[in-house]
Amino acid sequence: MRSYYEARAAEYDDWYLGTGRFASRDRPGWDAERDALTAALAALPPARTLDVACGTAFLTLHLRGFVVGLDQSAGMVRIAQSRLPEGLALVGDALALPFADGAFDRVLAGHFYGHLAGEERAAFLSEARRVASELVVVDSALREGEPDEAWQERELDDGSRHRVYKRWFTPDALAAELGGGDAETLLAGLWFLAVSVRFATAQ
Ligand SMILES: C[S@@+](CC[C@H](N)C(=O)[O-])C[C@H]1O[C@@H](n2cnc3c(N)ncnc32)[C@H](O)[C@@H]1O
Structure with missing residues (x-):
């Protein structure tokens, strides 16, 4: 997954925007739902995120409050940094976060x-719980009759091929996996879902 996303960085937003190799995809309702997703994130109370x-x-750029973006690529x-003039973007590992306990909301x-x-x-959930008391997960929505996981072969603009593991979720199943409490579904769409859970205290 890591080398794939480094290679995909420059063309990544084509997926969201329906441009490039995604221009020919038939994705009914995609644009409206993508906009609903960014609106749901913009509606979250400002926080250190x-x-x-x-x-x-x-x-990220739709979040309010102080924002740090971390990615391995x-x-x-x-x-990301070019889009976050008032925030910070840095290279790091999501499974070993370089932040103190409770550093974020x-x-x-x-x-x-x-x-x-x-x-x-x-490992990721343990790290998320360590650095913050709320976790918001945005991911792909499970469709009736479709598999909930798959190994996909994906092609990039340079013709390179990559195998990627991917899962699809319902809001309830995702919230149950994440643990914590006060689960809230921020978006339950055909393409995307967004779920928030809270942890009692950041450890
Ligand atoms: C599908 S993209 C999602 C990007 C963005 N969060 C979004 O929703 O549009 C997955 C991202 O995970 C990053 N990634 C993969 N493994 C990682 C890790 N262990 N630590 C940090 N980032 C990682 C990849 O570089 C890639 O940018």
Whole structure:
């Protein structure tokens, strides 16, 4: 996943915008739902937020309050920083966060949790819970009759091919996996979902 996203950084937003190799995809309702997703993030109360695996900061830049974006890809971080004039973007590992306990109010993870294997999920959740008392996860919505996980082969503009593990969720199942309490569904769409959970205290 890591080398794939470094190679994909410059073309990543094509997925959100329906441009480039995504221009020919038939995705009914995609644009409206993407805008509803960014509006739901913009509606969150201002907070010190860590956006883990922030990518190009396509979602991050809608957050209010002090924002730090972290990603393992230097290419992603360069783009993210250019979009966060009042925030900070840095290279780092989401599974070993370089921050003190309780350093943030909220962790956001967009389209990241659903790429993690079992032990990585546990490591990420433990780190999220350590640095913040709220976790917002944005990911891909499960569709009736479709599989909830798959190994996908993806092609980039340079013709390179990459195998990527991906999962799809319902809001309730995702909230149950994340643990914590006070689960709130911020968006339950055909394409995207966003769920917030709270942890009793940052450890
Ligand atoms: C599908 S992209 C999501 C980007 C962004 N959060 C969004 O929702 O548009 C997944 C991101 O996870 C990053 N990533 C993968 N493994 C990581 C890790 N262990 N630590 C930090 N970032 C990681 C990749 O570099 C990539 O930018």
